[in-house]
Amino acid sequence: MAKVNTIRLMAEKKDELLQQWIELHLASLSLRKDIIGNENLYRQSRDFIDAFVQAAEGADFEDINRVEWTTVRKILAEISTNRSRQGYSPSETASYVFTLKEAIIRLLQKEYGVQPDVLIQETLTISKILDKLGLLTFETYSKAREEVIYRQQQEMLELSTPVIQLWDGILALPLIGTLDSGRTQVVMENLLRGILSTNSDVAILDISGVPTVDTLVAQHIIKTVSAARLMGAECIISGIRPEIAQTIVQLGVDLSMVKTRATLAGALKLALDMRKLTIVQIGKA
Amino acid sequence: MERIPIIKMGPFLLVTIQVDMHDRLVMALQEDLTEMVSSNGARGVLINISSLDMVDSYIGRMLGGIASITSLMDAYTVVVGMQPAVAITMVELGISLQGVMTALNVEKGMDLLRSKLKLAPEQDHEIDREE
């Protein structure tokens, strides 16, 4: 059987193959060879060859999803995920498998250079499986990237919507940045939960830091105000800049049922009034 | 038949809804409350819904109905303790509970009733009040 030749060769000339592979691979990395740590790479690659040889002996070459390939897939996934997190490019990550292919083909060339038929057959077979594994590193790489992006998004959502207690019974939520509907939902929930946990009757939504207000955002604000009211709290919208006030009117959004103020200070004053509180100056400032 | 208990607290009545309300329970509650407002001369009704995991248009109508009936009998109804997820869902559904007063919890609901009825507050705040 054709595949047996390559696999046997890989097992027999493991050290030579390993040496060649790592040289090729390091050469393919443009930058940051230091990060990986050669010793680690050496050990990992040796494990990979061992696992590959072991899997290849009993397994089907057509389907790398079969159980025999589990260890191989696991090692590859680990490498790809780590590199993705360390900021390597996807081609640098995939080059790990592709340089192995090159090393094996060189080995085959040396061994079967005089038997072109065998050489072609062996090269084709081994290329097929290694290409599949190469694609797998791509997939794992992008999956890991997506996870990173998702986590950062979640962190940003949390960070960008702080609920601040201004006074006993008065909350403020300064909104900064563009409001899309996903973020507005988080804002809404945070505010309502904050109202409940701090027992606040008045909440100030400050939109000074929001660059534009469109119909959707205005609607979200109205919904937040309505939900707070159902819970028994009043909202005040502050920080409505002149251009935003103009847009709101032009869009035909009715904010008449919502208490609004131009500044956060104005909103705080109204909030204190609503709670029947007043600030008095004692003595000269 | 199972009924939701109504507790008398001074001039007010307190109802805490803790079960998934089916229609007969809702009808019974409406009847019992009307009866008690009339026989006790209660001036305010507090309905605590902090344990309710949803308010659909049926329950919303029931709450609105109780508020309208009690107001005919010269009493205020305050719905207290609505959970954030319930409030968000109600807004999306399009129920606004018009004509029903709301408060965060029973204590604040009683404060609200007292101020509506111009009853003396139980205790004063440490900060100056304008009143």
Place this chain on the structure above:
Amino acid sequence: MKLTVKSDSLVVKSPQEIILARQKVREYARSLGFNLVDQTKLITATSELARNMVEYGGGGIVVIEHIDDQGQKGLRVTFEDQGPGIADLEMAMLDGFTTGNGLGHGLPGAKRLVNEFEIDSKIGLGTRVSIVRWA
């Protein structure tokens, strides 16, 4: 391609059975990892549609399914009755429209609470409403 991973069906003819349907949907939504707001939206939509079915369709069957669309998990609830059907679907989907004593939030309201909403009704044969919310 939406595959059904798990499903349950309940006969809902009385107001008490609406509560059972709600509880079953809650159970599914929880096991699918829906957050609290999404759980609440699902059970509220279920309550609205099941009530519609009981009040106007003479009751029917509620099917609750955990579905999977290429790894995307979702919950589908289908309400099927053999009632008189809805004469004007377009009207019924308008906010504020009702033929009964409701306030007319039922259909359009429930639609706003979910990601997908399908309704099919034939006069004299019945009505089938299906909602999906993705986890």
